[in-house]
Amino acid sequence: MSATPNASPRGGLQSQFGTYIGLAAVLIGMVALFSVLSEYFFSADTFVAVVNEIPALAVMAIGMTFVLIIAGIDLSVGSVLALSAALSALAVLQWGWSPLAGALLGLAAGGLCGTVLGTVSVAWRLPSFIVSLGMLEVVRGAAYVVTGSRTQYVGDRIGALATPLLGGVSVAFVLALALVIAGQLVLTRTVFGRSVVGIGTNEEAMRLAGVDPRPVRIIVFAMTGLLAGLGGLMQAARLEAADPNAGQGIELRVIAAVVIGGTSLMGGRGSVVNTFIGVLIIAVLEAGLSQVGASEPSKRIITGCVIVVAVIVDTLRQRRANRG
Template sequence: MSLPPTPSPAPSPAAAPRPAVGLRAALHGQMGTYLGLAAVLAGMVVLFSSLSQYFLTFDTFVSIANEIPALTVMAIGMTFVLIIAGIDLSVGSVLALSAAATAAAILQWHWSMPAAAALGLVTGLLCGAITGAVSVAWRLPSFIVSLGMLEAVRGAAYLVTDSRTQYVGDAISGLANPWIGGISAAFVLAVVLVVIGHLVLTRTVFGRYVVGIGTNEEAMRLAGIDPRPISIIVFAATGLLAGLAGLMQSARLEAADPNAGVGVELQVIAAVVIGGTSLMGGRGSVINTFFGVLIIAVLGAGLVQIGASEPSKRIVTGCVIVVAVIIDTLRQRRAGTP
């Protein structure tokens, strides 16, 4: 005669999980990251203010604010891509093609500005969706697929513009026009998108799925969640944001240049990495990415004002990126995160 199983003793209060403590620790760590990046940014402002009497002026900060919207919106998308352990090297070319499509619609086909802008956004969306679909369907590294898209989309931009800059005038300049205190509407829109991106990543089921894919994709499958459509959506959204960046740049320059965005993907990735997003996936923050964009922008503006040459600017920027990655790695190791 078998005896009934002995019930397990109830866990003691000391052994019971304490999610509130873990949540407080996570919030404290996130706040520490915010404060650390803000301190770096403030330190750079103080440094360049001491080296140049023209840096600490309202005009300088307005100029910085009006130059970063395109970089900001692309960095938002890249944050999500890196969190799922992917990468998209084609965003600069997508920017150029989206701007070229908008210019062609206005100048050649005589579309209205809203319709032309919509075409530019859809162009970016399709480019990102193709990159994501090919990567997912054939299980190819997104690095290789997006590298191929970088070349193909750039070639398409040259074809659309006949390899010449297309001047659209003020047809699409509304995004770049001064709005509040000289700040452009594009900057305000970029900040709004940063807030939306942060809320999507931290307050929605989709955001949790994104983090889960980057942390352990196989575990997501075992939990009954198909990561493939989520990954495609992330790449498509990144392409859409690159298309919006193309509109922002065209509005600021009043032209669509087929060479626009060459090398900008490296700046985008640098901003995201400086913000602490892991290149291995599973960890990142849109707010921290925005700090990374500001750090790169302030660094570039400061170096220009103190008369640094272009090679010197590249050396300093590269060193800042490496140091940022080293500091973030040491911080994660100290916190016990692999």
């Protein structure tokens, strides 16, 4: 028996286009607001600084989008970022590896962390929230152990990702943008992407249709770990250092960007492009608040309120869709 779709393709496209427009309007409105509040905000220097600061957040948010679509969550991405950057730095500084080999080690470490998380969660049918919370501590501890709790100053040895291109935009941002496009195509144009959405929508129906959700889930978490590792390399290249304390709390910013982008916390719905706009909204909000002189507590309060509003909007949208 075939399932009846909840909405026509045209209706889905119209809804998606409406989400794009809504998010773009919020972003433009925020830029306009901060441009009025600060005479220095609307400038090329500000925008270049924003786009060069977001690549790590953006690539991690791509993976988190897939995780939330399958109705999971990964709280360990910040710790994976730190461990991957630390291992890459140590490989270059102390073990005599080439920058490329060090980068590949960092990526492999991130992918391994994600694979372990996904495998444990799937094999023992444990909530990914609990497993990733444990991984957060394990991986952070590993970052402290391998570095001796000391920051590794790598200078420009792994700085290729931070190399400025036309207009001062970094290689990392161009790579992040390319991955956003690739992630959206995978999600919307491939069998794997359709399986991800199907598992988040109705896992039992996918199982009855002959699709085993377990390998798909593991691949999603492995991909998220790999992207967190890439985020670590991007951050280390920008800061010219690998800090074992790096990425603390970044998982909350990643989840916030994904939720602001309209990905459902209940699974089954999401867009990588919308997530990227959510990343831009978070980055512009933080940059604007800094330029208008907001204190750190004030920035946290305002950012938290934005997240709560985004969740409320998502809940209302989900209820409206269910009634429809």
